[in-house]
Amino acid sequence: MDTVAKLSAYLETVDYEMRVVGIPKTIDNDLADTDHTPGFGSAAKYVAVTLSEIVRDCAVYRVPAVTVVEIMGRDAGWLTASAALPGAISGEGVDLIYLPERPFTFERFTEDLREAFKRHPNLVVAISEGIRSPEGRYIGEGAQSGAADAFGHKYLAGAGKVLEQFVKETFGCKVRSFELSLPQRCAAHLASETDLCEAALLGSSGVGAAVEGKSGMMAALERTSDHPYQCAVVLRPVGKIANAIRKVPDEYINVAGNGITPAGIAYLSPLIRGERAVEYKDGLPIHVII
Amino acid sequence: MDTVAKLSAYLETVDYEMRVVGIPKTIDNDLADTDHTPGFGSAAKYVAVTLSEIVRDCAVYRVPAVTVVEIMGRDAGWLTASAALPGAISGEGVDLIYLPERPFTFERFTEDLREAFKRHPNLVVAISEGIRSPEGRYIGEGAQSGAADAFGHKYLAGAGKVLEQFVKETFGCKVRSFELSLPQRCAAHLASETDLCEAALLGSSGVGAAVEGKSGMMAALERTSDHPYQCAVVLRPVGKIANAIRKVPDEYINVAGNGITPAGIAYLSPLIRGERAVEYKDGLPIHVII
Numbered sequence: 001m002d003t004v005a006k007l008s009a010y011l012e013t014v015d016y017e018m019r020v021v022g023i024p025k026t027i028d029n030d031l032a033d034t035d036h037t038p039g040f041g042s043a044a045k046y047v048a049v050t051l052s053e054i055v056r057d058c059a060v061y062r063v064p065a066v067t068v069v070e071i072m073g074r075d076a077g078w079l080t081a082s083a084a085l086p087g088a089i090s091g092e093g094v095d096l097i098y099l100p101e102r103p104f105t106f107e108r109f110t111e112d113l114r115e116a117f118k119r120h121p122n123l124v125v126a127i128s129e130g131i132r133s134p135e136g137r138y139i140g141e142g143a144q145s146g147a148a149d150a151f152g153h154k155y156l157a158g159a160g161k162v163l164e165q166f167v168k169e170t171f172g173c174k175v176r177s178f179e180l181s182l183p184q185r186c187a188a189h190l191a192s193e194t195d196l197c198e199a200a201l202l203g204s205s206g207v208g209a210a211v212e213g214k215s216g217m218m219a220a221l222e223r224t225s226d227h228p229y230q231c232a233v234v235l236r237p238v239g240k241i242a243n244a245i246r247k248v249p250d251e252y253i254n255v256a257g258n259g260i261t262p263a264g265i266a267y268l269s270p271l272i273r274g275e276r277a278v279e280y281k282d283g284l285p286i287h288v289i290i
Numbered sequence: 291m292d293t294v295a296k297l298s299a300y301l302e303t304v305d306y307e308m309r310v311v312g313i314p315k316t317i318d319n320d321l322a323d324t325d326h327t328p329g330f331g332s333a334a335k336y337v338a339v340t341l342s343e344i345v346r347d348c349a350v351y352r353v354p355a356v357t358v359v360e361i362m363g364r365d366a367g368w369l370t371a372s373a374a375l376p377g378a379i380s381g382e383g384v385d386l387i388y389l390p391e392r393p394f395t396f397e398r399f400t401e402d403l404r405e406a407f408k409r410h411p412n413l414v415v416a417i418s419e420g421i422r423s424p425e426g427r428y429i430g431e432g433a434q435s436g437a438a439d440a441f442g443h444k445y446l447a448g449a450g451k452v453l454e455q456f457v458k459e460t461f462g463c464k465v466r467s468f469e470l471s472l473p474q475r476c477a478a479h480l481a482s483e484t485d486l487c488e489a490a491l492l493g494s495s496g497v498g499a500a501v502e503g504k505s506g507m508m509a510a511l512e513r514t515s516d517h518p519y520q521c522a523v524v525l526r527p528v529g530k531i532a533n534a535i536r537k538v539p540d541e542y543i544n545v546a547g548n549g550i551t552p553a554g555i556a557y558l559s560p561l562i563r564g565e566r567a568v569e570y571k572d573g574l575p576i577h578v579i580i
Binding site: 045048049050052053054056057067085086089090092176178179181182183185186187188189190192269272273274275278280281282283284285286287289 | 335338339340342343344346347357375376379380382466468469471472473475476477478479480482559562563564565568570571572573574575576577579
């Protein structure tokens with residue numbers, strides 16, 4: 001969107017007829033001035049479906065254990081917030097959710113786990129890769145810095161591995177951690193139909209706006225209703241959108257900072273709805289390669 | 291199957307009419323005396339679909355990069371071998387595959403990457419968590435030992451992170467690694483229809499055999515044809531099955547030890563075929579909880 005702003009400003013100063021309209025897309029959902037961004041709904045669906053399966057898997061064991069799942073989102077916790085959807089939709093969900101929007105402390109984490117263990121033995125914790133201390137230091141920072149110790153060993157792990165080690169030392173129970181990593185952004189077989197439709201709509205609306213002579217604008221989504229879910233396409237000037245990061249708002253995060261509020265669920269849940277039939281060949285989805 | 295053997299042997303010595311028949315299931319596919327095990331086909335499908343999506347994702351970039359994907363399988367590389375399916379089926383696949391069945395050396399790995407970089411800039415490497423050195427030491431062993439250095443830092447990473455660090459130091463290019471981890475065994479939305487049918491068939495056959503008076507047996511699959519794929523259910527004594535680990539045979543691994551042969555593909559490919567329609571509610575698959 002920064003490029004859209006710069007290009008359209010430049011084009012106003014030269015004698016060249018070209019219009020520039022931005023069409024948003026990012027699975028991070030951190031773009032300002034649009035209800036959400038194409039790509040996010042499908043990535044959120046991947047996160048929600050995968051967490052629902054992990055929670056189901058963990059629920060069959062009786063031994064105390066903690067599973068830490070690290071989700072993309074360095075500065076904004078939108079994808080991690082989607083980990084709240086299985087619990088809200090089916091009643092069986094993750095136990096704790098930590099976003100970069102709230103400072104993370106090991107004291108609070110310890111308390112949260114103690115409380116959660118009172119309810120059931122197998123805990124699933126969803127964290128953003130970007131969770132950080134009250135001082136603003138990434139929890140995975142030491143691990144990710146690549147700094148070598150006296151023996152030349154380097155620390156390769158992220159926030160999840162740091163929490164895994166902490167749980168092992170503090171609770172002595174079974175613990176594992178892993179990152180959802182790349183599949184979050186490329187698991188096309190699990191796309192959200194809502195997302196696919198909106199992506200096409202924003203694309204065609206952006207092209208239509210350019211044809212009509214608009215420039216320096218972004219095709220954005222404006223939500224008009226949660227029940228039933230409705231979004232309208234609107235055109236917004238890209239100037240102020242360009243470099244702002246839209247974080248998960250306070251009212252979507254619970255007071256304890258370890259879960260998502262009903263308002264957050266109301267925002268997120270329509271975006272993962274709907275499935276498009278995938279064509280398979282010999283057991284694998286067919287990818288259209290252009 | 292060890293329990294089946296012991297229980298049925300014990301029951302022959304006491305006056306108690308009970309029959310014990312084993313019904314196999316393991317996503318690891320490392321059980322002896324059956325063509326494959328229920329669970330494996332679905333896990334293999336998850337691995338193959340996910341790798342096909344990762345390869346597609348990586349293919350759009352032009353900057354040299356290596357993506358290392360660590361797959362379950364400590365002693366047998368069946369699931370990792372399934373990473374060969376996208377290439378065999380669609381022509382777009384992972385570049386290198388390393389199984390625990392062949393010793394792993396960093397010299398060979400370096401050579402393999404150099405060769406692969408001649409073909410395209412974005413490489414995807416699939417490895418078993420259990421790859422090991424010619425001396426039999428796990429590549430991820432130091433990383434997983436939990437041993438602390440002088441500062442109390444512990445090494446948490448697995449084989450993938452070790453290879454990530456090696457590539458970074460040796461090639462200086464962009465590199466990342468991650469584990470497919472838990473979703474391999476619980477991504478029910480991606481189950482193989484072939485696997486689901488065979489699981490039900492083996493279950494009912496095992497019960498049928500017990501009803502007919504059999505004991506100390508396992509319901510197993512015997513492949514009678516690859517084209518068309520056909521498996522028959524047979525009953526096999528569990529005695530010798532109990533503690534054997536069935537590894538990927540030599541003829542399924544290429545001479546270079548970095549890929550899967552056509553014979554391996556012929557074995558694997560029928561097992562991931564077919565999709566069962568999944569019922570969704572509000573964007574999430576419905577899980578039947580009993």
